[in-house]
Amino acid sequence: MYQIIKRPLVTEKNNELSQKGIYAFEVDKKATKVEIKNSVEKLFRVKVSTVRTAICRGRSKRTKLGVSAPKYWKKAFIKLSPGEKIEMFEGA
Numbered sequence: 001m002y003q004i005i006k007r008p009l010v011t012e013k014n015n016e017l018s019q020k021g022i023y024a025f026e027v028d029k030k031a032t033k034v035e036i037k038n039s040v041e042k043l044f045r046v047k048v049s050t051v052r053t054a055i056c057r058g059r060s061k062r063t064k065l066g067v068s069a070p071k072y073w074k075k076a077f078i079k080l081s082p083g084e085k086i087e088m089f090e091g092a
Contacts, residue, residue, distance in 0.1 A: 004031045004039040021080045029074045047081040
């Protein structure tokens, strides 16, 4: 089994969303919503209500050999059930 959750996405916008119980993660491009939900529930011991995903386009790089193709990546927005928190984002 491959690693589904790669890293949490910590930005100012995502910090505002975390106050509402929505957390953002970079996930594997091949991962489905059900796999992402099961991974988060198992890893953080919380109850997930919804999962939204988005494919993000990376930036191309210009080198002396030409322009490289952009690297695509996937992010997931996890909405937890009311009363649930992920302590890693809370700073505890």
